[in-house]
Amino acid sequence: MIDYDLELQHHNDVLRRACAIRASDRVLDVGCGTGQTAREAARLATSGSVLGIDRSNEMIERARALAGEAELSNVEYVCADAEGHLLSRESFDVAISRFGTMFFGHPVAAFSNIRNALRPDGRLVMMVWQSRDRNEWATSIERVFTSDEAGSTNAGAVPQAFSLGDPDVVKRLLDSAGFVAPSFDEVNAPVFYGRDVDSAFEFVSAFSTVQEKVARLDVQQCTRAFDRLRQLLAEHQRGDGVWFESRAWIVAARRNPSMRS
Incomplete structure (x- = not known):
């Protein structure tokens, strides 16, 4: 049976390398879905921890079940919206997302909330669709x-899945939300x-x-x-x-x- 994780198998490999999770990292996974990226981060953050958030309670329940089957004790899942959920301030070393940030209703507010949850030297690594x-x-x-x-x-509408496809738009959003030095690496991989x-x-x-x-x-x-x-x-x-x-x-x-x- 095909699912979202299998669909994005090549993308997932690229994102995991780009995130470069360290053993001691505290990781925030935004729009974690059924939790694959959070579980992989947990396996790397052996002395750290991972919090996965997603708006879908069904996906969060599935993520919890899969983490239990994998016997991962350093990952937690919460059904929450990144825009308004009260995240612990300056608690995370890195925020990651695999195609989970394009759907923010109010992106500056959501990215600001994520920024507030990061430590002063914290970083954001996200994968988004191009145009x-x-x-x-x-x-x-x-x-x-x-x-x-x-x-x-x-023809004038931009589907939400591609809302972060323009680097200039993303730079303005991240700047307004309190992020600096954004970089864009192209991913050419099939689904x-x-x-x-x-x-x-x-x-x-x-x-x-x-x-x-x-x-x-x-x-x-x-x-x-x-x-x-x-x-x-x-x-x-x-x-x-x-x-x-x-x-x-x-x-x-x-x-x-x-x-x-």
């Missing part, structure tokens, strides 16, 4: 479900959608974005769209599965030591 037009998985699947009969999307077309079709069909588009189609339109989706997936079938190209950033920054919490 939508640089991500084949997004554009090609969008075209499958967007035709003349289905109506077109608002995995399944071992074959059938498993990829089941996985992609369940995407919330796909479900939203399907809801606007009649039966005939839906049938044609799903036929196009199967064809698209077949075109991306390789010997080891169905893969789509993607582009992301590893964004790293440090807390501004001169700014008070």
